[in-house]
Amino acid sequence: MWRRSVGVLGRSGALIARSAGRQAVRSVPRVLSSYARPLSHTQLLPKAVPLRRSSQTAKKMSEKTFQRLPLNVVPKHYTVQLKPDLQAFTFTGEQTINVSVAEPTKTVVLNSADITISSAEFVSAAGNAVAEVAFQPKEETVTLTFPEDLAVGDGQIKMTFAGELNDKMKGFYRSKYATPSGEERYCAVTQFEATDARRALPCWDEPALKATFDVTLVVPEDRVALSNMPVKSESKVDGGLRSVTYETTPIMSTYLLAFIVGEYDYVEGKDADGVVVRVYTPVGKKEQGEFALDVAVKTLPFYKKYFDIPYPLPKIDLIAIADFAAGAMENWGLVTYRETALLVDPVQSSAAARQWVALVVGHELAHQWFGNLVTMEWWTHLWLNEGFASWIEYLCVDHCFPEYDIWTQFVTHDLIRALELDAMSNSHAIEVPVGHPDEIDEIFDAISYSKGSSVIRMLHSYIGDEAFRTGMHNYLTKHAYKNTFTEDLWEALGDASGKPVAKVMQTWTEKMGFxxxxxxxxxxxxxxxxxxxxxxxxxxxxxxxxxxxxxxxxxxxxxxxxxxxxxxxxxxxxxxxxxxxxxxxxxxxxxFxxxxxxxxxxxxxxxxxxxxxxxxxxxxxxxxxxxxxxxxxxxxxxxxxxxxxAYCNENDYTVWLSLSSNIAAISKLLAYSEHTSAMSVFVHKLLAPVMERVGWESSDGNHLTALLRSLVVGALGSHKHPATVEEARRRFQAHVSGESTLPADLRAAVYSAVLTGNDVSTFDELLALFDKTDLHEERVRIMRSLGAASSRELIDRALQFSLSDKVRSQDTVFVIGSVSSHSCLGRDVAWDFLKDNWTVLYERYQGGFLLARLISSLCSDFVTEERAAEVEKFFAENPAPAANRAIKQSVERIRRNVSWLERDGEAIANFLRS
Incomplete structure (x- = not known):
């Protein structure tokens, strides 16, 4: 899953947009290559492979009470039918689960949340037994109790149930969109990682409890209906509906199951091996899927060659979802994305957006092997999925787009990002004991993703590419369709290289810091x-x-x-x-x-x-x-x-990205002092020569120059460099009037620069542009710029706008984060806004990672002990369990800022005066 899309915390603690923002032995035959005669679930299930559980589970994993599901009854195959109602926002379901009973038992415990079960029975050769159903809402489980012990052996659990198409962007949920004519409609979509498959169907919702799935969707006949596998059969159903049944999936974890019902167009291609690739877009926007299609068609063969293992499914769909909390999700054969992580407009999309889409597509397709084919045994080993995918996405993009110089950008986007977070006393090890579901979202952070990818990169360099590829092939081949621990990866890479991989890497994954x-x-x-x-x-x-x-x-x-x-x-x-x-x-x-x-x-x-x-x-x-x-x-x-x-001759975009981030951190440190003007003068002298070299006009279409131009205009604009702001205003007015169109690469920087003048009419013109466009990338650019205004009136308007119906729930954090990051006044007002609207924001984001991101972006840049104490007190009185680590890190950042300013404030001032 891509969860870096919201932004990254730079050294200043501000929310910064991430770039918008890895030897052949033998091949493994493609599973399910013939769909005329699909393999049964028993053929797909590895034989005589005992379930392994992490040794971490024997330890105290959490301060909260938590128990993993018992293994007395385990699933082998689900046959599930779901019927979503896109008007009432509900769904009904029925399923038959083929199970294996390992020992006599009267009770079966599985996961279920926000679901009503109307019937449940066990069917076996011995007859039928009806269950009493008891829910444990706090544990998100349901217990089926039968009159007599279930006999050891195979049987079936048959269930009927119903649930809500919620508006929380998790489980089986609804997403609002507009038709080309402007009519408001809803689609039904899924997001199951980490623990939300249980909101769509009662199931064994743990990654190690894999099974195969036969899915049937009963949907309006005029809607597109997708799942992990190709369509097997369709039939009409009374009431203007149709029933769509899909081929049997490979054996996989529940969090990788997916289904989508809505209105979409698509573009289609095939990779070099004949795998069908489709990119689904909003209706009328097929051309915006062409770039991602081109990346995907190139990427699948690249990974096939790198791993020496063919892509295991006959098709891969990539689909843009209007309401989506994460950046993207690697559901096997049906990858879901935010619109901004998949769609590229040929004219209005920036170079940064294209690069971002390439990286996200590369990340999610890597998961089709590393994560889907071979899966971590428990969330303690999450980094096996995310760290590896976050490394190899760069390898893939470097292969497809060498002009991006993407490995240099890795240093800024991932290595430095991880070093910053891991330097904190409230960091965590790459491998951290995970128990309660509330804790899982906390580790979808820069440690699992960026530190994980950085130590993989260091390991790759240490053992060499040939040994690394051999080890990866052996690892994926040996553990295909199974679950693994970190130690399994070290063993494969150690055997391939002859080096003490486990000994070396344990020092990097089992303790925090560096x-x-x-x-x-x-x-x-x-x-x-x-x-x-x-x-x-x-x-x-x-x-x-x-x-x-x-x-x-x-x-x-x-x-x-x-x-x-x-x-x-x-x-x-x-x-x-x-x-x-x-x-x-x-x-x-x-x-590292x-x-x-x-x-x-x-x-x-x-x-x-x-x-x-x-x-x-x-x-x-x-x-x-x-x-x-x-x-x-x-x-x-x-x-x-x-x-x-010494950087007076520097023209490299990524070097300036890092330098400007570090200088921004010092600017925020001085923001409450009398030295802000002197700091701006320093920035002007540093960056104005770079602006003169790159100029406002693009002459060669160079990707990195486009990124540098946007960076420098943005930095000079934020420090109110007169010539830059004046030219930005001129170009903005020409853009608004229709005289000339602003290049997409400059829009974000220009929008922020023109707002620094606190002109109400400019603010209104930007909101008018927001209303006019239907390209979500453009809307995000505008949302991220609104905080550049520093008058109280416009700050208040921006914050109220963040909770309006015009801003999608997933995007509210962009607006509030923008207000907080641009000025002292904005930071103070945004903090008050968070406190005043805490109930609304907590209800919207509780249990998800967006809440942690929001807290970090608002709280981390304060520079007084009084604020640190205030933040501590507020969250002690208003607990947010899924954001506990983010709260502690924010308080630590504030106190680090206080110490930094006390220690070096006068020396910085003397330097600026000199």
């Missing part, structure tokens, strides 16, 4: 070495140590590693050939650690930055480490600001 390497050059005649010592970054008195693969490049070989070693203890030494002018550790920023250089080593590197002898990832990595060290109190922030002078 090391900082303090390094000093030691010249002994012609012998040069780097003396290294490691300690836990940001944590005093920690005895944690990691097995750190260390590499270095030098002035004599800037682009390749010239030395490597494994730092196994607290200290170590790295021998360097020759006597280079400079040495840099962690070339390419592949290692920070480096603190001695003054002489750092000074020697500055000419290589200024003359761009260092590669872009190394220039980026160098300054980001220094800013992070300053924030942590291990170096002076003024020194980090002085380092920016």
């Amino acid at each position: 090391p900082v390497l303090e390094v000093e050059r030691d010249d002994q005649g012609s012998q040069v070495s780097v003396k290294m010592s490691q300690k836990h970054f940001g944590v005093d008195n920690s005895q944690s140590q990691w097995l750190v693969p260390v590499n270095a490049c030098s002035s004599e070989s800037p682009a390749t590693s010239i030395a490597s070693s494994m730092l196994e203890g607290k200290t170590g030494e790295l021998a360097v050939p020759n006597t280079p002018a400079w040495i840099k550790l962690n070339p390419g920023a592949v290692g 650690y920070r480096v603190k250089y001695s003054s002489s080593m750092l000074d020697a590197l500055l000419p290589a930055v200024r003359d761009q002898l260092l590669g872009s990832r190394d220039r980026l990595n160098l300054q980001d480490d220094l800013f992070a060290l300053a924030q942590a109190g291990q170096s002076n922030t003024a020194d980090a600001l002085r380092l920016t002078e």
Whole structure:
């Protein structure tokens, strides 16, 4: 699942849009390759494979009472029929579940939430037995109690039930859309990960309790009806309905089941192996699916070749859903997306949007192998799904679009993002014990996704691509259609490489945090070495140590590693050939650690930055480490600001993205002081020359230049650079009047820049553009810009707009986050708004990750102890269990800001004055 779509927390704690925003042995035959004679569920079920449960379950996993489902009765196959009512927003269902009874029992416990069961009986060779039905709402389970013990062996549980097509964007829910004529209608869609299949049908809703599924949907005859598999048969039903039955699925977890009923157009293609690929779009917008179709058609063969395993299903559908909480969801054969994560308008979509769609498509299609074919045993091992997919999506996009220089962007979007979060005392290990469902959403964060992908990237570099691919093939082949633990992956990669993978990686996945390497050059005649010592970054008195693969490049070989070693203890030494002018550790920023250089080593590197002898990832990595060290109190922030002078010739988009994020963090630190004007002058001097180089007009259509232009206009606009704001206003008025159209790449930056003047008419013109467009990407651009206004009147209007019927529930966080991130006044007013509307917001987002994102975006940038105490007190009185970690992290960020300002505030001011 893609859950980075909402935004990412930069070093400042603000909500920042993510870019809009991985040896053949033998092949495995495609399962279900012949649908004239589909395999039965018993053929698909691995034989004599005992269910394994994580050793974590034997430990105390949670402060809350939680018990996984008993294994006395387990499912083998579901035959389910669902009939949604798109007018009453309800559905009815009936199902037969083939089960295996492992031991005599009178009770069967399975998951069920918000469902009414009208009948339940057990059918076997011994006869029928009707069950008493008792629900346990708190545990989201239902217990079926039978008059006598069920006999050991096979049987069937038959049930009829009903539920609500809810408006919570989870389970089987309704999504509102408009027809081309403007008529408001609803479709029925699903989102089951992590624990919401139980809202659509009573089931064993745990990833290890896999089964096969036969799905039938009874739907209006004029609606599109989709599920995981191709249609097997259709028939008319009285009342203007039709019954659609789908082929049997492979054995899979319940969270991967999906069904959609609504009105859609589609574009279709086939990959090189004949797999049918369709992209479903809103009616009348087929052309917006062409880009994603092209990416998907290229991606499936890429993954087939990389894993040496064919895509296991005969079709893959990608569909845009109007109301969707996550970015996308990897349902096997039917992948669901936010509109902004799938649709690309040939004219109105930006380069950032295209890149984002490519990454999300690459991420979800990777899951078809890694996650769907082989699945984690329990949510403790979530990172097996998300970390891997978040790494290989970049490998895929780099293959499809080498001009994106996407691996450099990985450093900013994932590596740095993970380092920032993992430096906190309220972080968590990659593998964290998970018990109660409330806790699952908390780990869909930058640790599972971005740290997971970063340590996979480091491991890939450590063992080499050939061994990595061999190990991945062996892992997926051995565990196909089964469930795994992290240790299974380490075993496969260790066997393939002959290296101690498990020993090394356990130090990275089983504890939180990461090391900082303090390094000093030691010249002994012609012998040069780097003396290294490691300690836990940001944590005093920690005895944690990691097995750190260390590499270095030098002035004599800037682009390749010239030395490597494994730092196994607290200290170590790295021998360097020759006597280079400079040495840099962690070339390419592949290692998950920070480096603190001695003054002489750092000074020697500055000419290589200024003359761009260092590669872009190394220039980026160098300054980001220094800013992070300053924030942590291990170096002076003024020194980090002085380092920016070495970037006077910098033209790389991703380097500037990181630099501007770090400078924005300091700007927010000073936002409540008298130094804001001086900070703006500094930003003007730093970025105005870059603006002069890239200009306002695109001459070559270069992807990275387009991203850089938007970044610089946005940064200068937010600091009210006169020439930039004036030109933005001119272009905006020409756009509004119809005289000339703003390029899509510039719209987000221009919209924010023109609002800094607090002009009511400009605010109204933007809302008029919002009403006029039916492209959701454009609406998101406008929503993200509204917070740039800094007058109380317009801030209040933006916040009220966020809860209006014009803003989808999933998008409210964009507006509130925008208000909070742009100004001190906005931050204060947004916090009051959250408190005043807490009941509404909590009811809307409770139990989901959007609530945690909202809290982080509003609370993290305060800079006083009084605010920290206020945030703590409010959430103590208004608990939000699914956001507990986000609340603690927000309070920690506030107190970190307080310490940072107290420690370096005067030095920063002196630097700006100078």
